[in-house]
Amino acid sequence: MQPRLSLLTQDLIERIVDEAYQLLLKPGIKVQNDEARKLLADAGAQVDEETLVAKIPAQIVKAALNTVPRTFKLYDYDGNPTVEYGGDAVQFDPGSSGISVLDPDTLEQKTAETADLIRLLKVAEQIPQYAAQSTAVVCHDVPKEIHDLYRLYLVLLHSKKPIVTGAFSNRTVQFMIDMLAIMSGGLDNLREKPRAVFDVCPSPPLIWSNFGSGNLMVLARMGVPAEIVSMPLAGAAAPVTLLGAVTQHAAECLAGITIHQLAKAGSPIVWGGAPAIFDMRKGGTPMGAVETAMIDSSYAQVGKYLGVPTHAYMGATDSKRLDMQAGIESGVTAMIGALSGINMISGSGMLDFLLCHSAEKLVIDAEGVAMAQRMLEGMKIHTETLATGFYEGVNFKGGDFLKQKITMQLFQKEQHMPTEIIDRDSIRGWKAGGSLDTFDRAKIRVKQLLASYKRPELDPVQESQLHAFVLDLSKKAGVETLPVIDGFEFA
């Protein structure tokens, strides 16, 4: 039985939903996109064109909730459904949109470029704990106009996994859908077997920006899954109470879902977020705080209650190094996310308030994720008797159970076998191995993964089309060439 963490009672969930509905009416939602406001007004919302505030009555929202798919899948390049949104499925992917990477040798944060994203992709591609890739960092060696889609371009060329991505403007979201369609062999194929989900962010408190609501409508109409990333900041851009933040999160998501479903009913959308408490000493947004994880866990419970697939940003740290703080925060929040049954948990690999990415952290986090995944499998009943059947031939000697066939058959089902990231050696073996700490071991593992990486075999025609498409956009942005990618030659 999958163990489950529940921070909210049924009664409390209902109060949260009830107050969220109240927020949709008072103060209402500020919707900065003309078309979205029109959709809401046509559906019966009271819209003030001066303040841009829409007061959205419950019945419109409930109608939208009725048409939201309770489950959907993401597919890999080969068309296999490898990610499941909905129910209590739990999956992990690396965090998205970092702006720097942690240089493993200098320990400095370095502005991310093409080679850095490729390095992350190669590592994540080979780690089974990550069900999906993400457009992990922004590459600063290409024009700003193509920052968002260029990340997706690199992912598409280096990975077969499903992708968690997102656009940075209303103009580019369509380009990114076009790129996915190229690699899926057409828009119909993409719609039928979506390869990617797009993060779309409301702006706290209670604002759907022109860009956010614009993206929601495009994605809905194209039939490509959207993932709302609502980020109430408890104490600054949201009520200071955790329950208040969860309620604001619900209101922002409900408004987003309404706009989305009004654009195209039945399109897939996710109840997700990246909330945080507001740190009252430094003014930061601690992703590793337990209260942040509590907001995540709780809003996911609300999402489940409403029957919408869920997402959260967990498994990251605010530390600047891969130290104990990084381990505690990443591991604890990943475990809380898993126990909350959140469908997609993004954040692995990230440090420093989601600003910085690290391939070395990805391989370490994978072990925390593996622990969480083992935890989710729960206590398993493998045998008819729990213990009594094991004692035949056991002669009050330690080690007797090692000789049982059933031990060999079951030990790997009961025990997760960690990689060498986790040290379980004796002090002598550890010293003989060079007295390496976690970070040292992670550096070695990353090197191994980079050496063993093989670029997936993709259709060369699709690859050239994709390349031409992105090169054209780069030229329009005033830059004639794209950075050279090792091992690639495009006709």
Next chain:
Amino acid sequence: MSEELYKEMAQSIIDGDSDISAELARKAVELKIHPLEAITNGFVVGVTYIGDQFGKGDAFLPELVMAGEAMKAAIAVLEPELLKLGESREMLGRVVLATVEGDIHEIGKTLVGTMLSASGFEVIDLGVDQPADKIIGKALEVNANLIGMSALLTTTMVRQREVIEELDKEGLRPRIKVMVGGAPITKDWVDKIKADGYSEDAIGAVKVAKELVGKA
């Protein structure tokens, strides 16, 4: 024909399947394959393979132990046949194993015994809580060329030194070599008590034992 059978034999050890390894041993007897050839060309190949896999981290203790058990089952069938032929297996050496006095931990020591015997040593395992005179007495009685001693506790590892000192007093070394093992054992300790060898794990112990008897 026998090539196929040898492969199956090796595989039965790798699979840790005592029923099949014993059955293949009987089949070898029926086919009049020389028991020593069955052991060397068949079963031992499996033990070596699983030992290598373990060393690389690709096999785990249950596989190792089951391989040892499967080896034991095959030998149990082949050894009497060998005696019937008036021959015996040339063993790599004769080892007396024990956990030292005051210490009752034996999982590691038993593993070492399993792997030593699977690798061609004759192993006499005295069990746990064995005082120095018992260990030495047995070694003399069976004319052992190796003593292996285990200790899990820092409080009992000192007993390893007692055995070595006693052996030296009686002038029994270097005729009898001593290897030690156990969680608290360090290289420093081994040097300090002048033991002949030690190892981190059961596979390493086989290597050390082979070196000590000059059969590496």
